[in-house]
Amino acid sequence: MPNATKSKQAARRQLAAALRAQQKRAATSSPSRPSPPWHNATWMNCGIYDQPVPSERAVHNLEHGAVWITYRPSLPQSQVSQLRAFVDKQTMVPSAEGAASRYLDLSPYPGLPSPTVISSWGFQLKVTSPADPRLQHFVNKFRAAQKYTPEYGGACTGGVGTPLRS
Secondary structure, three states: OHHHHHHHHHHHHHHHHHHHHHHHHHHOOOOOOOOOOOOOOOOOEEEEEEOOOOHHHHHHHHHHHOOOEEEEEOOHHHHHHHHHHHHHHHOOOOOOOOOOOEEEEEEOOOOOOOOEEEOOEEEEEEEEEOOOOOOHHHHHHHHHOHHOOOOOOOOOOOOEOOHHHH
């Protein structure tokens, strides 16, 4: 098996494991139990990043209702610019715990199975173009949606990380 294929499979497994672990923690944790070592107690500031971000922090954002748009680092700059423009045009969402935010993260992620992958808590969509209309439908359905968000109203600001734009 070529190394690139192994790397992609490993990246997919790592992301899937992080999502499963976070979901399990949300379902079984209590305020008196300390967080497991794979869970960052502090979320990441939502926004646009030009470098890969820690999966555990991005998954914490998903738990708060964010949508994480990841793209292959080799994606042409014109498509990265389209994704950034997509994030910038989204409306701000109020938060019960912090400042309003777009509740979106955008970052490169090595080894993706598709040029762009959009994730929310428990859902994922793979697209080949930033112009795919399903991207907006996904954001409309899952971003800060009480039905799909374990920690609805959780902040997407006041965490760690310095996005290029929020």
